[in-house]
Amino acid sequence: MAATTTTTSFKAALLSTPSISSSTKSTVLKPRFTSSSSSRYSPIPKSLIAHHVSTKTNAIVAKMGTVPSPVSETTSLDFHTSVFQKEKISLAGHEEYIVRGGQHLFPLLDDAFEGIKQIGVIGWGSQGPAQAQNLRDSLAEAKSDVVVKIGLRKGSRSFAEARAAGFTEENGTLGDIWETVAGSDLVLLLISDSAQADNYEKVFSHMKPNSILGLSHGFLLGHLQSLGLDFPKNISVIAVCPKGMGPSVRRLYVQGKEINGAGINASFAVHQDVDGRATDVALGWSVALGSPFTFATTLEQEYKSDIFGERGILLGAVHGVVECLFRRYVEDGMSEELAYKNTVECITGIVSKTISTKGMLAVYNSLSEEGKKRFEAAYSASYYPCMEILYECYEDVASGSEICSVVLAGRRFYVCL
Numbered sequence: 001m002a003a004t005t006t007t008t009s010f011k012a013a014l015l016s017t018p019s020i021s022s023s024t025k026s027t028v029l030k031p032r033f034t035s036s037s038s039s040r041y042s043p044i045p046k047s048l049i050a051h052h053v054s055t056k057t058n059a060i061v062a063k064m065g066t067v068p069s070p071v072s073e074t075t076s077l078d079f080h081t082s083v084f085q086k087e088k089i090s091l092a093g094h095e096e097y098i099v100r101g102g103q104h105l106f107p108l109l110d111d112a113f114e115g116i117k118q119i120g121v122i123g124w125g126s127q128g129p130a131q132a133q134n135l136r137d138s139l140a141e142a143k144s145d146v147v148v149k150i151g152l153r154k155g156s157r158s159f160a161e162a163r164a165a166g167f168t169e170e171n172g173t174l175g176d177i178w179e180t181v182a183g184s185d186l187v188l189l190l191i192s193d194s195a196q197a198d199n200y201e202k203v204f205s206h207m208k209p210n211s212i213l214g215l216s217h218g219f220l221l222g223h224l225q226s227l228g229l230d231f232p233k234n235i236s237v238i239a240v241c242p243k244g245m246g247p248s249v250r251r252l253y254v255q256g257k258e259i260n261g262a263g264i265n266a267s268f269a270v271h272q273d274v275d276g277r278a279t280d281v282a283l284g285w286s287v288a289l290g291s292p293f294t295f296a297t298t299l300e301q302e303y304k305s306d307i308f309g310e311r312g313i314l315l316g317a318v319h320g321v322v323e324c325l326f327r328r329y330v331e332d333g334m335s336e337e338l339a340y341k342n343t344v345e346c347i348t349g350i351v352s353k354t355i356s357t358k359g360m361l362a363v364y365n366s367l368s369e370e371g372k373k374r375f376e377a378a379y380s381a382s383y384y385p386c387m388e389i390l391y392e393c394y395e396d397v398a399s400g401s402e403i404c405s406v407v408l409a410g411r412r413f414y415v416c417l
């Protein structure tokens with residue numbers, strides 16, 4: 001019952017999302033706040049709205065920083081690199097260290113990849129093709145002897161695609177998954193997360209001692225933690241997590257050959273370092289992928305923030321906003337076709353562009369006095385219900401329940417070859 005009330009108020013609040021005046025004909029919409037959930041809370045003072053909706057700051061994230069948070073304290077994310085130059089930057093009052101990428105750094109890759117003769121890229125899904133090709137091109141540019149080899153499961157349909165991208169059995173750059181894991185000094189495990197959960201023991205047992213396991217997500221750590229396990233102590237474990245889908249990682253890398261600065265940013269993490277090489281290998285991997293900026297995180301923070309963001313915002317919030325806008329337009333008498341167009345425009349058009357480039361506050365400031373009043377009412381009504389839902393999402397991720405459900409779902413749809 002409570003969940004229904006909260007959901008209702010969440011949707012009701014979203015239904016009243018005001019459009020900024022120039023965006024669409026259906027500009028002025030009546031607010032509808034009928035939630036009992038939202039009445040439990042007093043309205044958010046106007047002065048706080050300006051604070052919460054500040055530029056580049058998601059309102060919920062801002063609020064989560066001001067209430068007792070379930071997010072554990074950030075550990076120091078400083079790092080030492082003997083190959084690349086790190087820079088200190090200040091973001092929203094927090095100091096962070098980053099490494100700026102660029103093609104001019106490719107000559108440093110051999111130093112970063114010291115001791116690595118073969119990089120095994122395991123999997124050919126979204127990230128596999130992009131990362132393998134970017135690494136191969138960057139290493140070729142650097143005239144490096146490091147080999148990038150794709151490892152795929154027996155009978156995989158992806159062999160043909162990998163061959164089409166120039167990885168072949170004949171030149172030793174394409175082969176069986178387990179042979180590739182066993183023969184690589186750096187193993188980039190880019191099979192699906194649920195497949196990682198089902199195959200980690202075999203992966204670990206095939207890896208050479210002192211070799212390095214590279215992940216692009218912290219999911220496997222979350223899965224191991226939920227079982228009370230950890231990685232074997234005789235390998236290093238690092239992550240480079242591009243903040244975009246594989247095809248964009250490749251497309252923007254190619255664009256970066258012509259347009260300085262093009263590429264997808266990535267976070268990196270060093271979870272275990274058996275011989276002191278891990279940080280530079282991770283940074284080299286990220287630079288070779290074409291990341292314009294590489295910033296530090298931990299594997300644990302990575303999976304918690306990524307899965308939470310994906311469930312709460314990318315999948316949950318966007319879906320909820322779309323459903324609510326569409327239904328509201330139709331309830332107000334709009335044809336389904338026009339309601340669809342207006343909904344799409346709200347998600348992809350001027351409002352989202354304004355939020356993305358100038359922040360939520362710019363949307364608020366662009367409204368008429370009447371529009372501002374409605375915004376404040378909508379904001380106050382939706383704020384706490386949204387926060388409750390997002391906390392719930394976060395707890396599901398932090399407790400391991402969400403990871404468990406992904407593993408089970410993967411098994412339900414398991415394709416046997």
Ligand SMILES: NC(=O)c1ccc[n+]([C@@H]2O[C@H](COP(=O)([O-])OP(=O)(O)OC[C@H]3O[C@@H](n4cnc5c(N)ncnc54)[C@H](OP(=O)(O)O)[C@@H]3O)[C@@H](O)[C@H]2O)c1
Nearest residue numbers: 123124125126127153156158190191192195216217245246
């Ligand atoms: N998708 C993204 O844009 C993105 C972004 C950032 C990070 N990541 C992370 O990158 C990693 C890879 O994700 P992805 O989306 O690129 O891959 P994916 O599409 O989830 O997985 C595809 C690959 O997994 C292989 N695979 C599936 N089940 C397998 C099994 N039982 N045994 C062996 N191989 C199996 C597939 O083999 P076949 O080729 O034989 O079918 C395929 O090569 C994940 O950790 C993910 O969280 C992904």
